[in-house]
Amino acid sequence: MATIDEASVTSVKEQLDLKNKLLVRKILWMLLGSLLFAFALVPMYDVLCSLTGLNGKTNSTTAVLSKAKVDNSRWLNVQFTTNVMPGLGWNFYPKQANIKLHPGQIETVIFVAKNTTNEVVVGRAVPSVTPGIAATNLKKIECFCFVNQSLKPGEEKEMPLRFFVSPELPKDVSDMTLSYAFFPSVDGDR
Missing domain, CATH: 2.60.370.10 (Ctag/Cox11)
Known part of the structure; x- marks a missing residue:
C-alpha cells in the first residue's frame, strides 16, 4: 500500500486555502464594483437624459x-x-x-x-x-x-x-x- 506523505497533504491544503482566499477577494472586488456602478447609474442617466432629451x-x-x-x-x-x-x-x-x-x-x-x-x-x-x-x-x-x-x-x-x-x-x-x-x-x- 502506498502511504500518503503528511507534508504533501499539508501543502495541498495550503494551496487550496490560498486559492479560496483569492477567489473571495475577487468576489468582494466584483461586489464593490457592482455597488459603485449601481450608485453611479442615476447621475449618469440624468446626464444622458439632459443631453439627449430622453424621458x-x-x-x-x-x-x-x-x-x-x-x-x-x-x-x-x-x-x-x-x-x-x-x-x-x-x-x-x-x-x-x-x-x-x-x-x-x-x-x-x-x-x-x-x-x-x-x-x-x-x-x-x-x-x-x-x-x-x-x-x-x-x-x-x-x-x-x-x-x-x-x-x-x-x-x-x-x-x-x-x-x-x-x-x-x-x-x-x-x-x-x-x-x-x-x-x-x-x-x-x-
Missing part, C-alpha cells in the same frame, strides 16, 4: 430663454396627451388637447388633476416628447412635473406648463407630442 428631460435655463427669437415663418402643432398610472386615483387631462405655435413663442397650457379618492394622494408627472429631436428643443420654463403634486380628497387643481420650442428645431418637424404620465410618488413628499 422628457429638457434644458430649461433662462439663458436659453433670453436667446430665443420667435420664428414667425413656420408653425408647429403641439399635441398634449395624459395618462394616470394604476394606484393613483386621479383624473388628469389638458384643458387644450393641442395648440399651434411659432418656434420660439412662449406658451402656457393648463392641465387639470382631480383626486377621486378619500385620502391625500401624492403623484409625480413624468414627461415624454416625440419625435426625439423635438425633446432636445423643448424648453420648459415652469412645469408641474418639476416637483411632486399633492391633492387632498376630492381636490381639483389647475397646473400650468409654460414652455417654448427652440427655433433651432429642424424645419421638417411640424408636429410634436408632449405626453405626461402621472405615477404615485414613491418618496412620499407632500
